[in-house]
Amino acid sequence: MLFKPTNWKGWGYFTADDYGMHFPSSPSPSDKPEFLYVSWGKVENIxxxxxxxxxxxxSIELNISQREVEQHFSQVYKANKLLDFKQMRGEYFLIAYPNNAFQKLPVVVNRLLEIKAASI
Known part of the structure; x- marks a missing residue:
């Protein structure tokens, strides 16, 4: 399942499937992104x-390395630092997307939890 901003046609924030979540490395639809695969076992709270x-x-808590954060979430990391948004919760890196990025926030959260629960 692809989750993308409602006003962008060609770009997705991430995809989710039976195995985990996939995050693109570039926020530009014109760039060819590499994807960071995070298995459901490394995804904590959604x-x-x-x-x-x-x-x-x-918000999605990910158990990933600082290197992976820098490679795949550098723009998010910089923006969150400027907004004084905490990037870490315990040992988990926190990635977050504002509500205006999705049409129905509860639907997105529930769908991700359903995919994760069915996969574990």
Whole structure:
């Protein structure tokens, strides 16, 4: 299943399947991205929550290395640092997308949890 911003035609934030999640390395649809595969065993909490103050969105905790963070989430890492959004929760790297990126946040969260639960 592909999850992408509602106003972008050719770019997805990530995909999810029976094996895990796949995150592209580039936010530009014109670049050919490499994908970071994260198995469901390395995906912890997926939830809707407040991000950046009053903005709601989906957050995903990933057990990945700092090298993987720098290679695949460098733009997110810089933006979150500027917004003073905490990148780590315990040993998990936190990736988050604001609600305006998805049409129905609860549907996205529930669908990801269903895919993860069916795969474990």
């Amino acid at each position: 939830e809707g929550e407040k991000l950046y103050g009053r903005v709601y969105g989906v």
